[in-house]
Amino acid sequence: MTSSISPDVLAARLQRLRDQRPRVHCITNTVAQTYTANALLALGAIPSMTIWPEEIEDFVGAAEALLVNLGTFDSMRRNAVEAALAVAQERRISWALDPAHAEASPHRIGLARALLDREPAVLRCNRPEFERLFEATVDVGTVTRAAAKLGLTIAVTGARDIVSDGARTILLDNGHELLTRVTAAGCAATAIVAAFHAIEADSLVATAAALSSIAIAAEIAGENGAGPGGLQVGLLDELYRLTPETLGARLRMTAVRPEDITD
Amino acid sequence: MTSSISPDVLAARLQRLRDQRPRVHCITNTVAQTYTANALLALGAIPSMTIWPEEIEDFVGAAEALLVNLGTFDSMRRNAVEAALAVAQERRISWALDPAHAEASPHRIGLARALLDREPAVLRCNRPEFERLFEATVDVGTVTRAAAKLGLTIAVTGARDIVSDGARTILLDNGHELLTRVTAAGCAATAIVAAFHAIEADSLVATAAALSSIAIAAEIAGENGAGPGGLQVGLLDELYRLTPETLGARLRMTAVRPEDITD
């Protein structure tokens, strides 16, 4: 479970995802559904999105990974999550949790906390969400300890991503500032995190490969001076074009030494 | 009802759609709604999308064609379909059925089969959907016989589209391979199929004109080396710019001779 995380390893996982084309079932918000589906397709995965009780078990049963995103949540999505998690647990497929602006709503924070007890492989969130969920400022120490305590991978993304499984913590510095000016980029990132869990059992490796892929694709898409509209379109193009070699060559990843994590 | 299907005839139907600007009511999935609306608008039709019981009868009552797509289906959509079909039947407007990944769910296959008994003018589907619906592999024979048996037009789309009304069967070879890497392209195609039924009573002609329009627009959009993001944007631009002359000139259509259809 604790293989080394090198540029070559992440590059190889991108190739594996392309070869295996995993199915990812997404329970996600209506704002991000279309872009999430397009990002997964561009990368090489196959999305599905139904939340109807009559159908969701079949779709999750055919998927290799699951995303639960709490944006535009409602009663039907709550029921869909229960049905989906039951199938995911039975089939032992990994799932990723995205609390999607839970900082704005105590109710959504409560939902997110309850779901953290249902054994997600990974939590991908922004800084404000982490801070409300764990009542702590974001730094390598707080993220590492939260991951260790909960027994999962936590990725707090921003200008610099902090990713930890409790035992290993890494920093990722790729990306583009305009990602904060488009909707659904974070939601699509969590879907891609889920997709990599379909082809890699080491959750930290899967999460790092996923976040690097989307961040480097955004970086390349942003190099021609695109605004937020052009960046969204270019990000899909570059997710499609991204090669393992480019991923390996552009990756800016730093391993945090345990002694650098203060209590 | 069985006029000849020539490039000139299809080109003339595109001009007629542009002139008449038909209203198309779409009961479709939340992932494809926006792109479907944009594709219809770019082409020259006018979309509406409500599924609310209190409003759907008025909207279908003002429309000249109807789309029923089974993606992200739910109870509200099921009720909407009943209300919409009642109005469509009363007003004798044509409707198109898209089973949207029904191969993944026995329940959705059941829904699709039940709707095939409700006299759609046309079924537009992918290969896996056809194969599950009719328990047969896809070839000119199986598609032709299924169309003849059900008394409607069937279009199975892919690298090569097979389109048949049971009496006449044609092959269409335009398109672009990246269409499989964007969401909503197939759903939008079925909406455009519905739109052409608003201005053409011969369902095979309407279906061929619709599928050719979107396939040729995609072909042109893909010629500059776009990735999946650029293709989506360019497809809307080219649906808007497509002239009847370009449609006629680029069309790659083959009529299947009856003696070539094996039992």
Next chain:
Amino acid sequence: MTSSISPDVLAARLQRLRDQRPRVHCITNTVAQTYTANALLALGAIPSMTIWPEEIEDFVGAAEALLVNLGTFDSMRRNAVEAALAVAQERRISWALDPAHAEASPHRIGLARALLDREPAVLRCNRPEFERLFEATVDVGTVTRAAAKLGLTIAVTGARDIVSDGARTILLDNGHELLTRVTAAGCAATAIVAAFHAIEADSLVATAAALSSIAIAAEIAGENGAGPGGLQVGLLDELYRLTPETLGARLRMTAVRPEDITD
């Protein structure tokens, strides 16, 4: 409340919106949600979109403006509007109403009329919606009198926008003809109208600054010959890039003299 409306004043409001980055809660239709969120983000505002009863009060409670759009309306949205308006009234935040194709449905016209009694700051609509709502053709007189009678700002948009608060009436002539060929542009415009109400108490000034911003961004985006796909993308880029100087320089605004308003 009746400050002068000059190009400099509108330009200054754009700068203020950029500086304050207001939160705008949007109860809007599923077709327009994504583009609306992207337009608000590109401009510099922060959108939220939930309609779930358990969460909406928290989200509206954290917002500085509210949008109510009647597209793809349903029971859940109706409940969401009630909860949102209660919070908006208590917190005295402004809200904008978009009747979204209400002309097609007597039921939706009824909803829109009932909501006009709930003290929106502004109604943004198209010509057919105004004509059905007020049973009058659109001209400076009918719009001015409707605004005066209801005590709110009314903006009827099209090739030429007519905007009035009953005391002052202006005409805005920026924009691009392809805006009629993309979905969600009008819905996004009303969201931007709501956003400017978060930073400007004079509703006519806020509405004029908002409509000018999106119209001039569209105008610039359309100058390179884009089709409807390219225009949508470019509009987001230009909303992001638009400077107060460009807004002021390109603005085509005419004040209607009271004596020119015929009874």
